[in-house]
Amino acid sequence: MSLRSPIARARGLGSAKEGTGHWWHQRVSAVALLALVVWFVVSLLMLTGADWATASGWLSNKVNAGLMLLLIVFLFYHLKLGLQVVIEDYVHGEAMKIVSLLLMSGACLAVGLACALAVLDVAFGG
Amino acid sequence: MAKVERPLSPHLGVYRFQITMTMSILHRITGVGLGLGTLLMAWWLIALAMGPGPFDLVQDVVSGWFGRLVLLGFTASLVFHFFNGIRHLAWDVGLGFALPTMRASGWTVAALTVIVTALIWIAGYSMRGI
Ligand code: HEM
Numbered sequence: 001m002s003l004r005s006p007i008a009r010a011r012g013l014g015s016a017k018e019g020t021g022h023w024w025h026q027r028v029s030a031v032a033l034l035a036l037v038v039w040f041v042v043s044l045l046m047l048t049g050a051d052w053a054t055a056s057g058w059l060s061n062k063v064n065a066g067l068m069l070l071l072i073v074f075l076f077y078h079l080k081l082g083l084q085v086v087i088e089d090y091v092h093g094e095a096m097k098i099v100s101l102l103l104m105s106g107a108c109l110a111v112g113l114a115c116a117l118a119v120l121d122v123a124f125g126g
Numbered sequence: 127m128a129k130v131e132r133p134l135s136p137h138l139g140v141y142r143f144q145i146t147m148t149m150s151i152l153h154r155i156t157g158v159g160l161g162l163g164t165l166l167m168a169w170w171l172i173a174l175a176m177g178p179g180p181f182d183l184v185q186d187v188v189s190g191w192f193g194r195l196v197l198l199g200f201t202a203s204l205v206f207h208f209f210n211g212i213r214h215l216a217w218d219v220g221l222g223f224a225l226p227t228m229r230a231s232g233w234t235v236a237a238l239t240v241i242v243t244a245l246i247w248i249a250g251y252s253m254r255g256i
Contacts, residue, residue, distance in 0.1 A: 027215065027218060034212070041246065048250045048253040051185075052174070052177065052178035055174055056174055059171075059174060075164065079161045079164065083161060111165065115172075118171035
C-alpha cells in the first residue's frame with residue numbers, strides 16, 4: 001500500500017514539488033535559444049564597428065526588435081532556471097538558499113526588464 | 127545514535143583527466159559566465175536607447191584590448207555552451223549515451239568551439255575591414 005495520498009499521486013509532483021516543470025522549461029528555453037542565439041551572433045557581426053545611427057536603425061526595425069525581445073525573454077528565463085540549479089547545488093542551509101534564490105531571481109528579472117525596456121524605447125520611443 | 131556510514135561523493139582529486147567531466151563542469155562555468163555577460167548586453171542596449179554619446183562609450187570600451195579579450199571569452203563561452211547544449215539535448219531524447227560516443231561527442235564539441243569561435247572572429251575582423 002502506498003502512503004502517498006491519492007491527490008499527491010495524481011499531481012505527481014515528487015520531491016521537487018513541481019514535477020518535471022523546471023527541467024522541461026529549461027529544455028524548451030534551450031531549444032528556442034539555439035535559433036535566437038545564431039540570429040543574434042550574426043546580427044552583432046553585421047554591426048561590428050557600427051556607429052549609433054546604424055545600430056539604432058537596426059533595432060528600430062520591428063522584426064529585429066521582436067526577435068530581440070524573444071531572445072531576452074528566453075535568455076533570462078533560461079538563466080534564472082540554470083542559476084537556480086547551481087544555487088541549489090552549492091548553497092546549503094535553508095535560509096541562505098532562499099535568500100540567494102530570491103536575490104538571483106530578482107536580479108534576472110531586473111536586468112531582463114532593463115534590456116526589454118531599452119529595446120522598446122529604441123523601437124517605439126520618440 | 128549509532129554512527130551511520132553514509133556513502134561519500136567521489137573524491138574528484140583522485141580521478142585522472144576525462145573529457146566527459148571537463149565538458150560537464152565547463153557547461154556550468156560558461157552558463158554562469160554568460161549570465162554575467164548579460165550585464166554587458168544590458169549596458170549595450172541601454173546605451174543604444176540613450177543616444178550616440180553613451181553608445182560610443184560602450185563601443186570604445188568593447189573595442190579596446192581588454193574589451194576584446196572579454197568579448198573573445200564570451201564568444202568562446204557561448205559557442206561552447208551552444209554545442210554542448212545540443213549534446214545535452216541529444217542525451218535528453220536518449221541519444222549518444224554509450225561511453226565511447228560520449229567521449230567522441232565531447233571532443234567534437236571542444237574542436238567545434240575552437241573552430242567556430244575562430245570563424246566568428248575572422249568574420250568580425252573582415253567586417254571591420256582590418
Ligand atoms: C545558445 C543556446 C543555449 C543552449 C542550447 C543551452 C542549453 C542548455 C542546457 C541543455 C542546459 C542544461 C544542462 C544540464 O542539464 O545540466 C543549460 C544550462 C544552463 N544554461 Fe544554457 N543554453 C544556451 C544558452 C545559454 C545562455 C545564453 C546562458 C546565459 C545567459 C545560459 C546559461 C545557462 C546556465 C546558468 C545553466 C545551468 C548550468 C548548470 O546547471 O550547470 N545558457 N543550457
